[in-house]
Amino acid sequence: MTTPTRTHVTGGIGTSVRRPDGVPKVTGNFAYASDLHSKDMLWGATLRSPHAHARLISLDTGPALAMTGVRAVLTQDDVPGLPLFGQEEQDQPVLCDGVARYWGEPVAIVAADDEETAQRAAASIIAEWEPLAPLDDPEKAADDGSLFRELKIRRGDKEAAGTVVVEGVYETASQDQAPLGTEAGFAIPDGSGGLDLYVTSQWVHVDHRQIIACLDMEPDQIRCHPAGIGGAFGAREDISLHIHVAMLSLATGRPVKMEYDRSESFVGHVKRHPSKMWYRHEADADGNLVKVTARLLLDGGAYAHTSRAVLANAAFFTVGPYRCDNVVVDAQVVKTNNPPCGAMRGFGAVQACFGYESQMDRLAEELGVDPLDLRRQNAMRGGDPLATSGQVIDAPLPTVEVIDALEAIPLPEPLASDDPRLLPGGTGLTTPASKVVRGVGYAVGLKNVAFSEGFDDYAEARVVLTRAGVEVHTAAMEVGQGLVTVCQQIARTVLGIENVAVVWDDTSHIGSAGSTSASRQTQMTGGAVHAASVGLRDRILADFGGDELRNDGVYRAGERIATIDEICAEGPVEHLVRFRHPETHPPDENGQGDVHAGFVVAAHRAVVDVDPELGLVRVVRVDTAQDVGKALNPQAITGQLEGGIMQGVGLAVMEELVVDHGVIRNPTFTDYLIPTFLDAPAVETRIIEAPDPWGPFGAKGIGESPTISSTPAVVAAIRAATGKALTRAPVRPQDIVGI
């Protein structure tokens, strides 16, 4: 980037600026979507299928309609427009179309004067079902050809063979994003037949596109506004209650609020794909990877959502950040009657990383070499082709550097305490220190940034200078990751003006920013804000013949030549940019091509204490080194690295949706466990800066990598402590005990 970094601006890039939403969130003053209300509003509720697969014989809404306070009861017949929605493929009925294809599929919706009445009314609807056999076995689905997508990768010589061969079969469970804020939405009629819709979202424009199609409305009739989000992690990438709340509001002419409770949330959003992966790694006697053969099977559940893209990520990262010239991958994502899956932090790369890093450890063991040395030896760098697609990485990729930085972090002291809080089993007092074995494990992970495979991926931002300061207009969703701060920092640095506010516009007032996912907003919306700020600054400087913009005006050779008021004499000045990353392309029939726009690499080292006899684990430490391109806000990065590790630890040792014949058996926080403070390891982070060619100031998107290699690192550490193969995440106590 050619823009010089201004040093005299407070709150510019490279500093840990305090985020504006931090204090309100901690003190309870932040308005989440679930806080929205108006005094004449109705409450919505949903009747859901009690079966994973069943034919709807009849639906009697009479009892609900007869209840006092019920204002509307709607079914699929009441959907005004397209009865289907979906981000990639429109395949999911807005409301049950006669067959329920997963447990908890919405069947009917109700609006009533209060929440209690709405829920009771929904429960009073009489649905008669003919249960059908659920297709709940992904392997059977693959055999039956029930697929959302199949992707074959063929690279190099299929006859190639190594002398050292390791094979393994690995599984990962379905993980829930478990955001603290559940789904919530609020619809307000505008009096002219349209609606203002306040929704939790990661991408309001793609929600909007689906909503107007289902409501049969013109784009300007429905305005989607971002509402305060209590966490997303992929769960807000797909539609949940958005269309329902809009339908109820249109049907009643009243504001309507919907909010899921925790159990409904578990069925109301898509999850991480459970996976099964068959791997064969072949190396020469010196440890150079010669060939990787793999079959990946992801369970997409009942509807498509983002399954196609998740599969591509899993497939293209089958080998990870390693060089290998001969690769055969058969990847499938199947359609079943299990809970629908979609986006979750890491997006396919999580599953593959558990497979290839487990394999790298096995290979190191087979070769009798240090597992980190084996990784360094095979590490991909800038200029190398990606093992799967053959795409040459045209940017620095500091794989070796992150491994070296990680290894240099001192290991923690040995366990020397009987404090139960430091022992496996914790306050359960199960484990004396004498029964504890320590293990250390490593993993390295690779992730793409932004959308791939030829998707027209862009972000719009408008930067406006007013007499009161700078406004950055965007539709990019702040989901707690800190984007608003980064946008401010970029604009401040470019414009030399400290007073920067981020303004979220609705879908009628700004173009799409794309999704807050795929680690993309720092680079995409950050890139748009950067380009718009540069455009605005250069125009102002040209108009006034200045050479520098500052808080109080335009300067030339250190002398002020125009004040901000003078710049804005005829009103605010603005610059709009639609920013695109370098073009990507769909893969060819062999899965080859320039599929991705950018890459990030990270490494994790886990230290665990295990009670092998009871199979209990305490994750003592997870350290990490990650490439961030350029650290725009070091504290925000540290927060992402630590938070992502917690989610990775969760998948390694406890987080699992238990699904039985399509039914989620643990849809509560009593039984779907996420790490508590006592389960959270200490974390040491090392930030590596290898500038990205197109990210603002060289920054890279960093949100997902912390979750990718942390899981296999923890499992590797448990293997090191116990000597067990442990081919499945999460590792359960019975897996360690071996019963």
Added chain:
Amino acid sequence: MEFVAAHDLDEALAAKAEQPDAELLAGGTDLMVEVNLVHHRPKQVVSLRRIGELREVSSTRIGAGVTWSRLERGDHRGLAEAARTVGSPQIRAAGTIGGNVGTASPAGDGLPWIAAADAAIEVRSKARGTRVVPWRDFFVGVKRTSLERDEIITAVVVPDDIPEAQEFAKVGARNAMVISTVSCLVMRGDDGFRIALGSVAPTPIRATAAEGMLNAEAKITEAALDEVARVVSEEVRPITDHRSTEAYRRHAAGVLARRLVERSLR
């Protein structure tokens, strides 16, 4: 919903006599989950929270309204250790031992201690006054007790000669704030060892075969400890559910019993 905030036990008993189906509310940590999660809508609720008498505690009588946060700091070591594992600090400040007994979940954290102590449950009704029910007769199945519809649990009655050596342990799927997969409570006294377990049968149980075996030993050797683990694993009756498997629960029950017997000897 009708709500009675009873000020004393007589008022609560009268309300319960009049409306035997009324739900009792103490800490609300079970009832409110039913209300919020399962959308259970009780027609009548009798709140016991203001009844001071239920919050009284002595070494031989623990009022039903005594909270976990008090038991955590109480004199009975094993019960204190169990109390420490109940939910979060907020839950422990609200939840009561009477609620634990009344809900009678196989995973109830306080129940193995009651079984090991050979405690009894004191219940009262307006019509028939007080009766004291031995724990074995009180817990009859998964979330089922012999409490009559018009009765209120008033206390846990503790024999005055229970051993001071008490050890508790609980396995869960994370290291805090977790429901029990298997729990175990061991007491060691002059009359020998008592071993009680939770989450491994429809009710809390005593591992009587293991106790008998252990109490017949002149000296607790490594072999005897191994045998305790084996016998406990055999005599528990766990199930496989979404929290764990039968095999793991059997195994862990044995391991915990062995470790706690060992710990009680130190």
